[in-house]
Amino acid sequence: MSANPSARLIVGNWKMNGGLGLLDVLAAELAGGGWTGRAVVCPPATLLGEAHRRLAPLGVEVGGQDCHVAERGAHTGDLSAALLAATGARHVIVGHSERRAAYGEADLQVRDKTLAAVEAGLSPIVCVGDTAEDRASGRAVEVVTRQVGAVLDGALNGRPWVLAYEPVWAIGSGRAATADDIAEMHAALRAVVGGATPILYGGSVTADNAGEIRACPEVGGLLIGGASLRPDQFAAILRGC
Numbered sequence: 001m002s003a004n005p006s007a008r009l010i011v012g013n014w015k016m017n018g019g020l021g022l023l024d025v026l027a028a029e030l031a032g033g034g035w036t037g038r039a040v041v042c043p044p045a046t047l048l049g050e051a052h053r054r055l056a057p058l059g060v061e062v063g064g065q066d067c068h069v070a071e072r073g074a075h076t077g078d079l080s081a082a083l084l085a086a087t088g089a090r091h092v093i094v095g096h097s098e099r100r101a102a103y104g105e106a107d108l109q110v111r112d113k114t115l116a117a118v119e120a121g122l123s124p125i126v127c128v129g130d131t132a133e134d135r136a137s138g139r140a141v142e143v144v145t146r147q148v149g150a151v152l153d154g155a156l157n158g159r160p161w162v163l164a165y166e167p168v169w170a171i172g173s174g175r176a177a178t179a180d181d182i183a184e185m186h187a188a189l190r191a192v193v194g195g196a197t198p199i200l201y202g203g204s205v206t207a208d209n210a211g212e213i214r215a216c217p218e219v220g221g222l223l224i225g226g227a228s229l230r231p232d233q234f235a236a237i238l239r240g241c
């Protein structure tokens with residue numbers, strides 16, 4: 001692992017999967033080290049504390065999958081960024097397309113969650129992505145840059161954050177974006193966010209295609225769903241980066 005903030009960031013998003021057994025297998029798989037990027041695992045929130053205890057000694061950071069916009073209060077069932085940080089988490093995914101679709105999270109809410117995360121000292125991983133319809137109508141770049149613009153309007157004031165381009169049609173479909181599509185979108189995003197923010201790619205990344213994707217210009221790392229539930233695959237991707 002590397003403390004270099006510009007090192008490639010490899011993030012596993014377990015979504016609503018996994019348990020202590022998977023943590024055990026992952027910790028055993030990663031025990032040998034052998035990677036130079038930054039590794040982050042985002043398990044379900046109930047596992048965050050235990051994941052931090054087991055993975056921090058291996059140089060692996062943990063993160064949440066969502067946070068509330070408020071710092072505290074009467075929000076039954078929700079988790080603030082501060083509560084995530086108290087488990088040892090250093091990151092939180094916000095604006096994942098599954099949350100945008102299932103809970104109607106709109107750009108301004110994603111912006112507020114991003115700000116809540118940085119206020120709590122977490123590094124937000126802000127997800128943006130086009131749908132198949134956006135792409136078919138030639139509006140993919142416009143939609144995605146609008147999503148990012150909403151977050152930038154929120155006065156991040158130079159605090160560290162991470163952007164993740166995840167085409168909705170590529171998530172869980174087994175059909176990753178092509179290198180050309182990734183290069184085009186990442187160039188457009190770089191023009192919007194400027195120099196320092198890492199831009200990850202996510203959507204059907206596997207040990208087989210990770211090498212080609214991470215070689216695309218402006219790809220600063222990977223956000224991995226399904227393959228992160230296979231510790232051998234996650235470790236292979238990490239060691240290949």
Ligand code: PGA
Binds near residue numbers: 170202226
């Ligand atoms: P996937 O998910 O790798 O299973 O496509 C990526 C994500 O949703 O972050």
